[in-house]
Amino acid sequence: MKCPWLKHLSLSLFLLLFVQPALATTYYVGAKHATTRISDALIKASDGDTIIVSPGTYKEGNIAIRKSIVLLGEGYPTIDGMKTYEPLSIYAANVTIKGFKISRSGQSSMEDFAALKVYNTRQVVIEDNILDDNFFGIYLQNARNCIVRGNRLQAYGRIEQRLGNGIHAWKCDSISISNNKIVGHRDGIYLEFVTHTQVVDNQSLNNLRYGLHFMFSHDNAYLRNAFTKNGAGVAVMYTKRVLMEDNIFNENWGDAAYGLLLKDITDSHITHNHFTNNTTAIYMEGGIRINMHRNNFQGNGWAIRIMASSTDNFFTQNNFVANTFDFATNGRLQLNTLSNNYWDKYEGYDLNKDAIGDVPYRPISLYSMVVEKNPTAMLLFRSFMVMLLDRTERMIPTLTPEDLKDDKPALKPFPL
Amino acid sequence: MKKQVQGILLSISIIIMISIQACAQATPEAISYGHDQCMHCKMTISDARFGSSLQTKKGRTCKFDDVQCMLDYVRASHVTKEEVAAFYLPDYSGQHKLFQAEEMHLLKSDSLRSPMRGNMAAFKDVAEWEKAQDALHGEKIYWEDFWK
Numbered sequence: 317m318k319c320p321w322l323k324h325l326s327l328s329l330f331l332l333l334f335v336q337p338a339l340a341t342t343y344y345v346g347a348k349h350a351t352t353r354i355s356d357a358l359i360k361a362s363d364g365d366t367i368i369v370s371p372g373t374y375k376e377g378n379i380a381i382r383k384s385i386v387l388l389g390e391g392y393p394t395i396d397g398m399k400t401y402e403p404l405s406i407y408a409a410n411v412t413i414k415g416f417k418i419s420r421s422g423q424s425s426m427e428d429f430a431a432l433k434v435y436n437t438r439q440v441v442i443e444d445n446i447l448d449d450n451f452f453g454i455y456l457q458n459a460r461n462c463i464v465r466g467n468r469l470q471a472y473g474r475i476e477q478r479l480g481n482g483i484h485a486w487k488c489d490s491i492s493i494s495n496n497k498i499v500g501h502r503d504g505i506y507l508e509f510v511t512h513t514q515v516v517d518n519q520s521l522n523n524l525r526y527g528l529h530f531m532f533s534h535d536n537a538y539l540r541n542a543f544t545k546n547g548a549g550v551a552v553m554y555t556k557r558v559l560m561e562d563n564i565f566n567e568n569w570g571d572a573a574y575g576l577l578l579k580d581i582t583d584s585h586i587t588h589n590h591f592t593n594n595t596t597a598i599y600m601e602g603g604i605r606i607n608m609h610r611n612n613f614q615g616n617g618w619a620i621r622i623m624a625s626s627t628d629n630f631f632t633q634n635n636f637v638a639n640t641f642d643f644a645t646n647g648r649l650q651l652n653t654l655s656n657n658y659w660d661k662y663e664g665y666d667l668n669k670d671a672i673g674d675v676p677y678r679p680i681s682l683y684s685m686v687v688e689k690n691p692t693a694m695l696l697f698r699s700f701m702v703m704l705l706d707r708t709e710r711m712i713p714t715l716t717p718e719d720l721k722d723d724k725p726a727l728k729p730f731p732l
Numbered sequence: 733m734k735k736q737v738q739g740i741l742l743s744i745s746i747i748i749m750i751s752i753q754a755c756a757q758a759t760p761e762a763i764s765y766g767h768d769q770c771m772h773c774k775m776t777i778s779d780a781r782f783g784s785s786l787q788t789k790k791g792r793t794c795k796f797d798d799v800q801c802m803l804d805y806v807r808a809s810h811v812t813k814e815e816v817a818a819f820y821l822p823d824y825s826g827q828h829k830l831f832q833a834e835e836m837h838l839l840k841s842d843s844l845r846s847p848m849r850g851n852m853a854a855f856k857d858v859a860e861w862e863k864a865q866d867a868l869h870g871e872k873i874y875w876e877d878f879w880k
Contacts, residue, residue, distance in 0.1 A: 425781065426867060428845070478779070502778060524766055525778045547766055548776040572769030572776050579774060601774065 346370025369393045377401045389415035397421040404432040412441040421450040430455035452480030458487045471500040481506040503529040526551045551577040558584040566592040574599045600626050612732050627651040635729045643679035646688050650720040658726040673725040680716045682709035760820040760830040761793040772801035780828040782846040789817045800850025821854035833875045837861040841870030
C-alpha cells in the first residue's frame with residue numbers, strides 16, 4: 317500500500333534543499349579595504365548585515381543609517397562631525413553602534429545637533445563608544461526599547477556658550493541607560509516624557525547644570541548612580557512613581573545647587589542613598605507621599621529643606637550626621653511624618669535601654685526658620701545669641717512647627 | 733573764588749542730572765547664567781535665549797529660566813501685574829540682551845524647546861522675527877494677549 321503523504325513529504329524535503337537561508341554579510345571599511353567610507357558600505361549593506369570599521373578618522377559629514385545593521389568599530393575609529401554635521405543619525409530599528417569615537421558634532425541655536433541621534437525607532441543598542449567634544453551626546457527622540465550602555469562622554473563647554481545634554485531622551489519608553497560616564501555637558505542625563513526606564517550604574521560629573529534631570533517622566537528607576545560636582549546637583553520635576561535607590565549625591569555646592577531638587581513629585585521611594593557635602597541635600601517643593609528610608613545625610617549645609625506645599629511624606633531610619641541644619645521649613649503646619657531616624661544632634665536619654673530616645677527630637681531649629689525667611693541672617697549664625705535662642709526654642713517651641721518631631725529617635729546610626 | 737564755586741556747583745548739578753537720568757531709565761539686572769535660580773521652578777537658569785526677568789516697582793528683580801515661568805509666577809499672584817514695573821525678555825537673535833517685553837516681537841514654536849517648554853522666543857528686530865517664523869514654523873504671538 318502506498319502512502320500518498322509520503323510522496324508529498326519527500327517532495328517538500330527535496331524542495332527545502334533549494335531554500336537558502338538569508339546569510340548575513342560582513343563588510344569591512346578602512347584604508348586597507350576596498351570600501352574606505354562608512355556611507356559606501358551602508359549603501360551596499362542590507363538588513364541584518366554587519367559593517368566592521370578599521371581604525372582611522374572618517375569625515376563623511378552626516379552618516380544616516382536607514383537599515384537594520386550592526387556597525388562595529390575596531391580600535392575606536394573616529395567619526396568626525398567637523399563642528400558642522402551630526403556625525404551619526406539612526407532611523408532604522410535593530411541597529412547596533414559599538415566601539416566608535418564620535419567627535420566634534422555641529423552646533424546650532426536652531427537645531428539640536430548630537431553626536432548620535434536616534435529618530436522615531438526602536439531596539440537600538442549604543443554601546444562602548446567614546447563621545448568627545450559634541451553639542452548633545454546621545455539623543456533619543458521618540459524611541460522605544462533602546463539600550464545605552466558603557467559609553468564615555470566628555471564635553472568642554474562653558475556656561476556662557478550654549479551646550480547640549482550628555483544623554484538626552486525625549487518622548488521615549490523602556491530605555492536602559494547603564495554604566496555610562498558623562499562629564500562636562502549641560503545636564504548629564506536628561507529625560508523628558510520618558511517612561512519605564514532604568515538608569516543604572518552611571519557616573520555624572522562636572523556637568524554645568526544637573527547631573528541628572530528629569531521632567532514629566534513617570535515610572536522610572538534610578539539605581540546605583542553617582543552624581544558628583546555638578547553645577548546644581550540632580551533635579552526631579554513633575555513626575556510620579558520614581559524609585560531612587562543606592563545613589564550617591566555629593567559635592568554640589570552653591571546657592572541654587574541641591575543634591576536633589578524635588579519639585580511636584582508624588583508616590584515615590586528614595587532609599588539607601590548617600591548625600592554628602594552638598595549645600596542643600598534635598599530641597600522639596602510639592603512633594604506628596606514620598607517615602608524616604610535609610611538614607612545617609614552627612615556634612616551638608618541643610619540636610620532637608622521641605623516647603624509647606626509638601627505633605628504625607630515619611631522619613632524613617634535615616635542618618636543625619638554633621639549637617640549644619642538637619643531640617644528646615646517655611647511653614648508652621650506640618651503634615652509629614654518623621655520616625656526612628658538617627659540625629660547626631662540629639663541630646664536626649666534612653667532610660668529603658670531600648671535604643672530609642674525617651675524624649676522626642678525636634679530637628680528644626682529656630683534659626684533655620686529665621687534663615688529661611690531672611691537668608692542674609694546667616695551672618696549671625698553660630699553667635700552666642702543665636703545659640704541661646706535655639707536652646708530656648710528647643711525647650712519651649714513657639715515659632716517652630718510643633719508637630720514636626722521624631723518621637724522615636726534612634727540612638728545609634730543605622731548601618732548603610 | 734566765585735568762579736571756583738560756580739564750577740563746583742555746575743559739576744554737582746551735572747552729576748545729579750546724570751544720576752536722575754540713570755534712575756529714570758530702568759536697566760534690567762543681568763542674569764548670571766549657571767548660578768541664578770528661577771523664582772518659579774527653582775531650576776538653574778542656563779539658557780540665555782530664554783532667561784527672562786521682571787522688576788517690581790519697589791526695585792526687586794525676579795529672574796526666570798523661561799517666559800512661561802514668569803507668566804505662571806505672576807498668574808499665581810506671587811507678584812501681581814500691578815506691582816511690576818517692567819518685564820524683560822531676551823533677544824533670541826544676537827547677544828540675547830534683555831529688553832522690555834513691550835518692545836519685543838514674540839514667536840511660539842514647539843521646535844524652540846525652551847527649558848520649561850513655554851517654547852516662546854522674543855525678537856527685537858522685526859526682520860529676524862519674520863526669518864525665525866519661516867525657519868521654525870512658528871506662530872506669532874503678542875505680549876498684550878497674555879494679560880487679557
